[in-house]
Amino acid sequence: MIRLLESAKLHENFVQVARKRIEEMIRDTDKAIAQMEDNALFWTPNEHSNSVAIIIKHLSGNLISRWTDFLTTDGEKHDRDRDGEFENTIKSREELLRVWETGCKLFLQAIDSIEEQHLLQTIYIRNEPHTVMEAVFRSITHFTYHVGQIVFIAKQLTPENEWATLSIPKKKK
Numbered sequence: 574m575i576r577l578l579e580s581a582k583l584h585e586n587f588v589q590v591a592r593k594r595i596e597e598m599i600r601d602t603d604k605a606i607a608q609m610e611d612n613a614l615f616w617t618p619n620e621h622s623n624s625v626a627i628i629i630k631h632l633s634g635n636l637i638s639r640w641t642d643f644l645t646t647d648g649e650k651h652d653r654d655r656d657g658e659f660e661n662t663i664k665s666r667e668e669l670l671r672v673w674e675t676g677c678k679l680f681l682q683a684i685d686s687i688e689e690q691h692l693l694q695t696i697y698i699r700n701e702p703h704t705v706m707e708a709v710f711r712s713i714t715h716f717t718y719h720v721g722q723i724v725f726i727a728k729q730l731t732p733e734n735e736w737a738t739l740s741i742p743k744k745k746k
Contacts, residue, residue, distance in 0.1 A: 584689035584692055587692065587706065594713060595681060595713065598713075602723055602724070604739050605723055608727055608737060609727050609731060610730070611665075611666050613727075615663075616726070623722075624661065625669075625727065626661060626669050627659055627660075627663075628722055629663075629723070630659075630672055631658040631719070632715075632716065632719045634653060634655065634658040635712075636676035636680045636716075637679055639680075639708070640680050643696055643705075643708065644694065644696060648697065648699070648708065649698060649700075691705045
């Protein structure tokens with residue numbers, strides 16, 4: 574009985590912590606985007622780099638592919654156009670925010686749907702086996718990587734005196 578309670582607590586804690594970290598990254602991204610001028614969302618430093626809009630489009634496409642029917646289908650869906658995610662087709666802030674919300678909402682719904690028996694269940698991403706826990710960590714790592722890029726770009730393109738820090742501000746001397 575104690576083992577069952579510990580397992581249930583582990584599941585509950587895992588889902589809560591995963592959701593909390595994802596929500597924090599979503600908030601940071603939202604705050605960074607809110608500080609950017611519309612044209613800055615589409616800026617790239619060179620042809621080998623991605624704009625915030627492209628990063629958002631890619632991240633959303635990845636999340637939709639990975640977390641749609643994740644318990645029963647491979648996380649790399651046949652209809653995903655990964656290369657197309659890196660083409661600049663988003664035309665407005667509003668469209669960008671809709672794309673972002675779609676991927677994030679699906680990811681959070683998937684996290685919320687994870688039941689205790691799913692944590693160690695094997696699922697596949699690109700025909701590679703992962704436990705559900707591993708797949709969550711993989712997505713959070715990918716998510717974090719791209720959120721860092723978005724925040725970095727936003728900080729570079731927002732005048733220093735206008736940037737509102739997303740974390741604990743430095744102490745001023």
